């Protein structure tokens with residue numbers, strides 16, 4: 792069992808998504824290896840066609856049974872550091888292909904769990920719902936390659952220090968069920 796643990800928050804020890812993703816990895820008690828990829832400490836460059844020649848990031852993803860991703864919301868979507876990682880794993884012929892019936896995901900069989908951290912609220916029907924391009928994007932992208940991702944979310948983190956503490960505590964509590 793190999794777990795790939797990815798983080799993308801720029802907030803270091805104050806990061807909610809990092810705290811949640813760490814808790815998820817701890818809860819899963821992986822019997823095997825945990826590979827850590829910190830996309831802030833070791834950022835990937837923007838995609839170029841030359842970058843496709845290096846398949847190490849893709850190979851690392853393909854080798855993992857479980858992938859845990861810390862994903863903070865920045866400017867209504869994912870950090871560009873995390874987008875650069877996705878650009879390395881969305882590869883035609885490797886993680887998806889276009890069949891006669893339409894796109895087909897080739898990366899099924901993995902468990903992907905995303906730790907979301909958002910300053911506001913984006914529930915369906917809320918005023919900011921149309922600006923939610925983090926969870927919706929990640930769900931769409933992983934569905935596209937054949938994976939149904941799971942999410943643990945801490946929302947309203949920028950509302951007040953009290954709300955931040957409550958939301959973070961609730962999200963950390965939710966990580967317990969993931970081990971079941």
Ligand SMILES: Cc1cc2nc3c(=O)[nH]c(=O)nc-3n(C[C@H](O)[C@H](O)[C@H](O)COP(=O)(O)O)c2cc1C
Nearest residue numbers: 800802806807808863864865866867908909910911
């Ligand atoms: C540069 C920046 C941009 C942000 N943009 C948004 C945003 O568009 N919507 C939102 O709800 N929260 C936004 N936030 C708040 C973060 O989502 C929130 O602080 C969350 O805790 C970030 O996750 P982290 O603690 O793991 O870094 C932003 C925070 C930063 C630092």
